[in-house]
Amino acid sequence: MNLDNKQAPLTLSETWRQGAEQLRQAGVEEADADAELLLLYLLGISKTVLLRDWRDPFPVMRVEAWNDLLRRRSTGAPVQYIIGEQYFYGRAFEVSEAVLIPRPETELLAEAVLDVTERIWKECSTVPTVLDVGTGSGILAITLAVERPLWRVIASDLSEDALVMAKRNAGRHDVASRVVFVQGDLLSPFLDGAGCPDIDVLVSNPPYIPSLDIPDLQREVREHEPRLALDGGDDGLNPYRMMASQLSRLKKLPRIVAWEVGAGQAEDVAGFLREAAEWDEIRFVKDYAGIERHVIAIK
Numbered sequence: 001m002n003l004d005n006k007q008a009p010l011t012l013s014e015t016w017r018q019g020a021e022q023l024r025q026a027g028v029e030e031a032d033a034d035a036e037l038l039l040l041y042l043l044g045i046s047k048t049v050l051l052r053d054w055r056d057p058f059p060v061m062r063v064e065a066w067n068d069l070l071r072r073r074s075t076g077a078p079v080q081y082i083i084g085e086q087y088f089y090g091r092a093f094e095v096s097e098a099v100l101i102p103r104p105e106t107e108l109l110a111e112a113v114l115d116v117t118e119r120i121w122k123e124c125s126t127v128p129t130v131l132d133v134g135t136g137s138g139i140l141a142i143t144l145a146v147e148r149p150l151w152r153v154i155a156s157d158l159s160e161d162a163l164v165m166a167k168r169n170a171g172r173h174d175v176a177s178r179v180v181f182v183q184g185d186l187l188s189p190f191l192d193g194a195g196c197p198d199i200d201v202l203v204s205n206p207p208y209i210p211s212l213d214i215p216d217l218q219r220e221v222r223e224h225e226p227r228l229a230l231d232g233g234d235d236g237l238n239p240y241r242m243m244a245s246q247l248s249r250l251k252k253l254p255r256i257v258a259w260e261v262g263a264g265q266a267e268d269v270a271g272f273l274r275e276a277a278e279w280d281e282i283r284f285v286k287d288y289a290g291i292e293r294h295v296i297a298i299k
């Protein structure tokens with residue numbers, strides 16, 4: 001009879017490796033990174049602590065919870081929804097299935113808006129008012145508000161649940177009192193109203209996936225991210241078409257329009273903007289994959 005049936009507990013490092021392997025077997029692409037994020041989340045520790053304590057035993061009491069996290073990730077839940085967080089422009093934002101997970105290329109849109117707006121307003125004694133349409137988790141509006149404490153920032157979304165999340169994120173980054181949140185579809189809340197503010201800078205990362213392409217998206221996206229944040233109608237261009245046609249009904253034409261677009265959509269979107277108004281310049285910003293990802297119109 002073997003009385004010595006107690007296995008030595010795995011160390012933190014072994015637990016991570018075993019978890020990563022399990023995720024890899026399940027076809028998860030970023031298995032190592034995801035296993036690490038899940039482990040840090042479960043233990044409530046930072047990466048620095050993990051690197052310091054990697055030889056420590058993994059707490060036996062957490063084994064079940066660990067297996068549960070691995071199971072959720074293996075069956076397609078995005079790691080960001082499991083841990084409830086994603087970094088954007090160096091700051092942590094809370095996310096849930098009510099909002100799209102922030103993407104790294106959207107940081108380039110924030111950066112372009114900061115640069116171009118700064119340049120245009122350099123000689124002005126006024127401060128710009130920026131509207132972020134379809135704010136989702138609030139990343140664009142909040143990042144701009146934090147980076148430029150004098151700017152006026154408005155964030156809108158059709159989804160009430162998204163606005164709840166965006167407000168929480170604004171609170172987390174201490175700009176809750178500086179960002180005005182508005183519920184409504186695209187530009188409709190801002191049209192024809194005498195009481196509406198002048199919008200100087202119009203930013204948006206709207207839904208742009210053609211409806212029929214949605215079934216072909218990765219399982220993580222298709223089954224977990226909000227359809228409202230993805231579906232851009234038949235050709236994916238409906239939100240741009242609509243916003244461009246609404247521009248003339250704003251109190252005045254924004255001096256800057258800065259939109260994220262899907263692959264291959266930049267020319268069409270620039271065309272809608274040209275039809276809608278006169279611009280001094282329309283430029284495209286490429287993402288890390290070399291895709292024309294942002295359309296910036298300047299007046």
Ligand code: GLN
Binds near residue numbers: 100102134139140206
């Ligand atoms: N503005 C948010 C982002 O850039 C949400 C975009 C969306 O839901 N389409 O992530």
